[in-house]
Amino acid sequence: MDGTDPARTGNAVPDRPFWVQRAASDATVRLGSRDEVFLPRRGLASLFRLPGASDPAPDGRRMVGLCAWATALGLVGMAVALRGLYAILSGTDPVWYEPTLIVGGLAGIALTVGGFLSIQRRRLPWLMLGGATVPLLLNLVLTVIAL
Known part of the structure; x- marks a missing residue:
């Protein structure tokens, strides 16, 4: 030994x-x-390559890009959510609006979190943030049209 x-x-x-x-x-x-x-790890967990103790830190430009994109998603999402909340509380929203807003918001949040969890992958974080942008834009369009 x-x-x-x-x-x-x-x-x-x-x-x-x-x-x-x-x-x-x-x-x-x-x-x-x-x-x-x-x-x-198998299945979905194998997509997210979390950093280990021996892994180098992600590039600074990469982190700034991911954080900037996520910040933009958060600010636009907050504006849509506040406008939607006002419409829901005032009772001027259509019946389908509230569940659509909630599902789209949760999908965007989950994809944004997944983007940060997959920071060690090459393209997956960008694809996930791009995927998070889609429900946000749909919620934005529906908020403008419906309210």
Whole structure:
């Protein structure tokens, strides 16, 4: 025993990121008094490559671009939501408006969050923010037309 195996030394930091396929012998890492098992990600979770301890930080320009786009989505979304709230509280909105506004807003928020969760991917964050823009624009158009 050379003391480098994390399962034997009690080292809580794995030697590879969580999303890397591990051999059966690598699956258990000793964390104090309990064993922690890292399972490979499958399905939807495999799309979001969360950064590990050994990953470099995202490029500054990339982060500024994502944050600027998300800020623009948030500001326009807030304006649409406030106008919609005023119409809903005053009772001047059509019957279909409130559920449409809520579903579109939640879809946009979920896609924006997914864009930030997938920051380590090359194109996925931009595609998700583009996808978040679609329901926002639909809500904006419906708000202008309906109210």
